[in-house]
Amino acid sequence: MIYWCPALHCKNPDCPFRETLPIFLPCPIRLETTVSRPDWPRPDWKAFVACRQCGHLYEYTERDIQWGASQELGLWGQNQFVRAELECEQEGCEFPVVVHMFCEKDIPHATLDQKLFESSKQATCSAGHRPSDPLYIKRVVGLGDL
């Protein structure tokens, strides 16, 4: 069966994989392409998402999502969409700097941390603060929904 499959295409024009390896998003609703695509995510969704290929980080919104068709053969068995929370530079600020990345499930811990470090410097917390220097990752979780 063929399912609707939402993805982002890296906004870096020089990214070598922007067309061939999109950033797949964890849509919890599986709908076949014979019906209209899911009403997902919420219209005000936006997030910083890092490209695992080129390392560039951009803020994406619901309008950046492109819907394709996929058989999803092992897509989420082999890969994950992670949410990383980093400490923000402002002492006492309640908001973490949140960065997302689509990556292999078996990526070594140190490699994932390194990729997050390289990509996260341009991200901000909800109050507009940059990540702390040096960067500190508070936690990383796999997401099943945005």
Ligand SMILES: [Zn+2]
């Ligand atoms: Zn890229």
Ligand SMILES: [Zn+2]
């Ligand atoms: Zn902050």
